[in-house]
Amino acid sequence: MSEKIDHPAETIELELAILMRRFLAATTNKKIGTLDRSAYLLLHQISSNGSSGVKALAEEFQLDISTISRQTASLEQKGYVYRIPDPQDGRAYSLQITESGAAELASNKQARYERVAELLRDWPAEDQQKFGELLSKFNRIFA
Amino acid sequence: MSEKIDHPAETIELELAILMRRFLAATTNKKIGTLDRSAYLLLHQISSNGSSGVKALAEEFQLDISTISRQTASLEQKGYVYRIPDPQDGRAYSLQITESGAAELASNKQARYERVAELLRDWPAEDQQKFGELLSKFNRIFA
DNA sequence: GTATATAGTTGTATAATACAAATATATAGT
DNA sequence: ACTATATATTTGTATTATACAACTATATAC
Numbered sequence: 001m002s003e004k005i006d007h008p009a010e011t012i013e014l015e016l017a018i019l020m021r022r023f024l025a026a027t028t029n030k031k032i033g034t035l036d037r038s039a040y041l042l043l044h045q046i047s048s049n050g051s052s053g054v055k056a057l058a059e060e061f062q063l064d065i066s067t068i069s070r071q072t073a074s075l076e077q078k079g080y081v082y083r084i085p086d087p088q089d090g091r092a093y094s095l096q097i098t099e100s101g102a103a104e105l106a107s108n109k110q111a112r113y114e115r116v117a118e119l120l121r122d123w124p125a126e127d128q129q130k131f132g133e134l135l136s137k138f139n140r141i142f143a
Numbered sequence: 144m145s146e147k148i149d150h151p152a153e154t155i156e157l158e159l160a161i162l163m164r165r166f167l168a169a170t171t172n173k174k175i176g177t178l179d180r181s182a183y184l185l186l187h188q189i190s191s192n193g194s195s196g197v198k199a200l201a202e203e204f205q206l207d208i209s210t211i212s213r214q215t216a217s218l219e220q221k222g223y224v225y226r227i228p229d230p231q232d233g234r235a236y237s238l239q240i241t242e243s244g245a246a247e248l249a250s251n252k253q254a255r256y257e258r259v260a261e262l263l264r265d266w267p268a269e270d271q272q273k274f275g276e277l278l279s280k281f282n283r284i285f286a
Numbered sequence: 287g288t289a290t291a292t293a294g295t296t297g298t299a300t301a302a303t304a305c306a307a308a309t310a311t312a313t314a315g316t
Numbered sequence: 317a318c319t320a321t322a323t324a325t326t327t328g329t330a331t332t333a334t335a336c337a338a339c340t341a342t343a344t345a346c
Binding site for chain 1: 150151152153154155156157159160161162164165166167169170171174180181183184187202204205206209239249252256257258259260262263265266268272273274275276277278279281282284285286
């Protein structure tokens with residue numbers, strides 16, 4: 001029997017699962033700030049990638065259109081986004097962030113940033129830098 | 144007004160949120176193998192850290208005891224774990240993995256490993272190594 | 287002009303979770 | 317020993333995020 005070499009992907013697989021569990025536990029109820037997981041990323045996307053419709057957002061996040069429809073309706077109801085009818089297509093519209101939505105997003109981002117910065121307090125700058133890079137890189141292939 | 148320096152924690156915060164979203168989308172329905180997110184980690188924990196009771200598991204994963212109670216009941220019902228009554232305490236018991244549970248865990252781990260290894264196919268070994276290390280390191284502080 | 291495709295909404299079902307109530311057992315104070 | 321309180325677990329119930337299916341309104345193709 002040959003020795004099994006411990007491949008980094010084994011570690012990554014397990015640590016990703018653990019990270020998810022922790023993150024889920026940390027965000028399922030006690031949401032940081034006032035935006036839930038989906039609202040935060042939705043607002044971020046609408047804010048930084050320009051207005052988009054329900055369908056495009058659903059594709060971006062790999063969620064069902066109906067799910068996004070409800071989530072955006074909720075954001076609209078809270079006054080964080082508003083709809084612009086698509087002049088070319090009467091069925092479609094796109095979403096734009098409001099001032100209040102932008103403020104809410106910024107304050108959430110700040111709270112989350114502080115939380116992470118606090119966790120990473122004792123990390124060498126180099127490791128923080130590298131972790132950010134590798135996470136981004138991983139997300140790009142994990143589409 | 145001073146320029147805002149882009150701190151790595153800002154990137155990490157956002158990329159973590161994105162990672163969660165992708166991971167959730169990828170595992171919510173289409174579970175890899177036959178074990179759902181919680182079952183996979185529960186079996187892993189029971190298997191590698193020795194038998195433990197519902198309460199200890201709930202603490203480990205920061206989930207409500209009632210949630211773990213149901214999840215372990217489901218694992219028991221599938222024959223993946225069995226209960227050993229605590230000889231010192233008639234209310235408590237601990238969980239042990241069964242042969243079939245261990246087999247299920249191993250095959251799931253393998254499937255997940257392959258999925259991750261495939262994603263990382265084009266990464267330099269060094270980056271894979273570092274990503275695993277940093278994830279582990281982050282999980283240790285993100286308790 | 288009719289058939290089909292598409293953007294979005296709404297109805298309904300499921301799964302994972304938390305919190306509260308209940309049960310059984312253990313521990314502490316007297 | 318007796319009663320009160322604390323603890324380990326289960327079960328009842330509500331909520332939330334999700335998917336899938338049915339529906340509505342509009343657009344496109346033949």
